[in-house]
Amino acid sequence: MSITEKPIRSMREQICDAVRAEVFSGEMTNDQPVREQPLAERFGVSRGSVRDALLQLSQEGVLVYSPNRGVRVSSPPSDAEFRLYAKLRKEIEAHCLDICMDQLTEEDDRNLTNLLATLEDACRRADLSAITETDLAMHRYWVSRASRELESVWLGITVRMLIVYTLLEDYMEVHQEHAAIVEAIVRRDLKGAKRAVNENIRYK
Amino acid sequence: MSITEKPIRSMREQICDAVRAEVFSGEMTNDQPVREQPLAERFGVSRGSVRDALLQLSQEGVLVYSPNRGVRVSSPPSDAEFRLYAKLRKEIEAHCLDICMDQLTEEDDRNLTNLLATLEDACRRADLSAITETDLAMHRYWVSRASRELESVWLGITVRMLIVYTLLEDYMEVHQEHAAIVEAIVRRDLKGAKRAVNENIRYK
DNA sequence: TTTCGTCTAATTGTTAACAATTCGAGCATT
DNA sequence: AATGCTCGAATTGTTAACAATTAGACGAAA
Numbered sequence: 001m002s003i004t005e006k007p008i009r010s011m012r013e014q015i016c017d018a019v020r021a022e023v024f025s026g027e028m029t030n031d032q033p034v035r036e037q038p039l040a041e042r043f044g045v046s047r048g049s050v051r052d053a054l055l056q057l058s059q060e061g062v063l064v065y066s067p068n069r070g071v072r073v074s075s076p077p078s079d080a081e082f083r084l085y086a087k088l089r090k091e092i093e094a095h096c097l098d099i100c101m102d103q104l105t106e107e108d109d110r111n112l113t114n115l116l117a118t119l120e121d122a123c124r125r126a127d128l129s130a131i132t133e134t135d136l137a138m139h140r141y142w143v144s145r146a147s148r149e150l151e152s153v154w155l156g157i158t159v160r161m162l163i164v165y166t167l168l169e170d171y172m173e174v175h176q177e178h179a180a181i182v183e184a185i186v187r188r189d190l191k192g193a194k195r196a197v198n199e200n201i202r203y204k
Numbered sequence: 205m206s207i208t209e210k211p212i213r214s215m216r217e218q219i220c221d222a223v224r225a226e227v228f229s230g231e232m233t234n235d236q237p238v239r240e241q242p243l244a245e246r247f248g249v250s251r252g253s254v255r256d257a258l259l260q261l262s263q264e265g266v267l268v269y270s271p272n273r274g275v276r277v278s279s280p281p282s283d284a285e286f287r288l289y290a291k292l293r294k295e296i297e298a299h300c301l302d303i304c305m306d307q308l309t310e311e312d313d314r315n316l317t318n319l320l321a322t323l324e325d326a327c328r329r330a331d332l333s334a335i336t337e338t339d340l341a342m343h344r345y346w347v348s349r350a351s352r353e354l355e356s357v358w359l360g361i362t363v364r365m366l367i368v369y370t371l372l373e374d375y376m377e378v379h380q381e382h383a384a385i386v387e388a389i390v391r392r393d394l395k396g397a398k399r400a401v402n403e404n405i406r407y408k
Numbered sequence: 409t410t411t412c413g414t415c416t417a418a419t420t421g422t423t424a425a426c427a428a429t430t431c432g433a434g435c436a437t438t
Numbered sequence: 439a440a441t442g443c444t445c446g447a448a449t450t451g452t453t454a455a456c457a458a459t460t461a462g463a464c465g466a467a468a
Contacts, residue, residue, distance in 0.1 A: 048252070051256075061356060081299075084354075149278070152265060153364070156356065160353060
């Protein structure tokens with residue numbers, strides 16, 4: 001276990017992760033209201049903690065908040081907005097690779113390789129929820145390595161792109177593309193990594 | 205009074221706005237912890253509402269949250285990050301002008317002109333707090349007109365640029381630049397407006 | 409039939425008390 | 439003096455009860 005590891009996750013973060021995953025997997029449909037009480041009972045906590053989590057997810061863009069009316073699942077962005085998000089995301093991730101590439105350790109390589117294996121498994125099982133989650137975790141890895149501040153901005157953009165319910169024709173292609181990224185990173189090939197990331201983030 | 209106007213602001217939003225303004229005006233120094241109880245007493249509400257506000261400001265990037273340790277004022281971004289933020293911001297605002305330019309009404313023109321007058325007054329008084337607040341409000345105007353979703357992303361980027369304590373040499377220049385933007389918008393001159401915005405958002 | 413008001417159930421907003429955690433002062437030990 | 443320990447004050451985290459708001463059902467009147 002690494003020293004920098006933070007095994008404890010606050011209640012709020014756990015709820016955030018769970019709800020976010022359910023939204024991405026399509027278990028919660030767009031515009032469907034998300035109630036506080038049922039979630040509180042499901043997680044065995046009080047409404048206060050759930051409130052905190054829902055508020056944070058609203059700020060992230062996963063949910064939309066209306067005063068006195070609670071939150072609902074966000075609607076997908078327009079095509080024009082989606083293209084803008086993709087452009088911004090490419091620039092952020094390129095910047096992050098610039099920053100973190102030459103300070104990555106062998107442990108980072110191992111972690112990324114493990115994530116890649118998890119992704120491959122999810123692709124084989126055609127488990128859209130797991131694919132999305134692992135995809136997010138991989139990109140998040142190099143972004144968070146570069147800057148905690150940027151990570152927050154990046155997440156807000158990325159979750160909005162993931163709201164769209166994408167039915168992929170070829171799941172294994174997802175794995176291929178990420179394998180190319182990880183290979184380039186392990187080789188410390190900055191240009192190659194940027195190119196691979198650029199090809200992975202598509203304009204829909 | 206317009207129908208779409210929302211005169212009521214939730215307690216959380218009021219606290220957010222107040223704390224945000226104080227951070228931008230330099231009244232709260234970097235890395236200084238922000239305690240819940242004093243704020244609660246100041247606003248005459250309970251800690252719960254203050255908690256909500258501080259959590260939201262953390263997500264926005266104005267404050268930094270540490271579990272069990274509360275929040276503190278964010279540190280300014282590095283030069284490289286600042287340049288990236290400026291680039292992203294230019295692209296977002298250009299996109300928003302694209303979207304909203306031809307659906308602006310005469311009332312929007314009046315609102316922008318009023319904001320410009322407020323800005324001019326603040327520049328004359330050399331009131332850095334008011335200048336920052338009005339500057340933010342003006343840019344936010346065309347962003348929010350284009351998309352509520354984008355507004356949230358844009359705010360996260362913009363507040364991080366404003367954390368830096370900028371001591372301007374010529375306050376009236378700020379007014380000049382915004383006057384150029386508003387003039388172009390009132391003329392419905394898309395290219396001119398984009399150019400003026402581009403020149404206003406500087407790489408530090 | 410349509411429209412308007414009233415009531416009620418469901419839901420969110422707020423509060424105050426209590427639990428858990430952090431951090432530093434002070435002291436004992438080496 | 440330096441190190442490690444205990445304790446307590448300050449602070450955040452969580453909870454449950456209460457207040458305020460919303461939305462929909464139900465009628466009454468035009």
